[in-house]
Amino acid sequence: MMTFISLLALPLLAAVVGYALGLAAQYLKVEGDPLAEQISALLPNGQCGQCGYPGCAQAAEAMARGEAPPTCCPPGGQALAKQLATLLGVSLDASSQKLPQLATIDESACDGCGRCFKQCPFDAIVGATRQLHGVIQDACTGCGQCLSACPHSGIRLYDDPLFALAAPKPGTQGVRHA
Numbered sequence: 001m002m003t004f005i006s007l008l009a010l011p012l013l014a015a016v017v018g019y020a021l022g023l024a025a026q027y028l029k030v031e032g033d034p035l036a037e038q039i040s041a042l043l044p045n046g047q048c049g050q051c052g053y054p055g056c057a058q059a060a061e062a063m064a065r066g067e068a069p070p071t072c073c074p075p076g077g078q079a080l081a082k083q084l085a086t087l088l089g090v091s092l093d094a095s096s097q098k099l100p101q102l103a104t105i106d107e108s109a110c111d112g113c114g115r116c117f118k119q120c121p122f123d124a125i126v127g128a129t130r131q132l133h134g135v136i137q138d139a140c141t142g143c144g145q146c147l148s149a150c151p152h153s154g155i156r157l158y159d160d161p162l163f164a165l166a167a168p169k170p171g172t173q174g175v176r177h178a
Helices: 002-027 034-042 056-065 077-088 115-119 145-149
Strands: 101-105 155-159
Touching (some): 034 077, 056 077, 115 145
Antiparallel strands (some): 101 155
């Protein structure tokens, strides 16, 4: 009989604690900012850090508080900035719009120390120790964490050519076609 009671005590205790935790979660839940949740739903949620915040949720909260402009997300581009400006009810300042960035390694400055690929959170830098390193452009988010890791300043960021605005052809500025 004592064995039977001891076998039932543990599941009964687990059920009581589970019920208490369920009640606590229901009554003690913290309501989030609905505006920040709407902004977060629009953001790409790549957690790249190009905006200066550790993740998209933190950037959304900063935008909802008015601490970050709607143009702070380079991977989202101009279309996302317009959506965010409309949602926030602010005017869009095109001068603060940044294009998405990509990293590149200068071959003459790379000695293969390996610090950059250890620092990259997206595994976009490949190479072996004492060998030339390279950047996988499809994996690079342009977060810039590799810049400070390179002791030779051999890494630089440049605008992603896929998102660069089409430049006018030389000699066609101001020419109108009928």
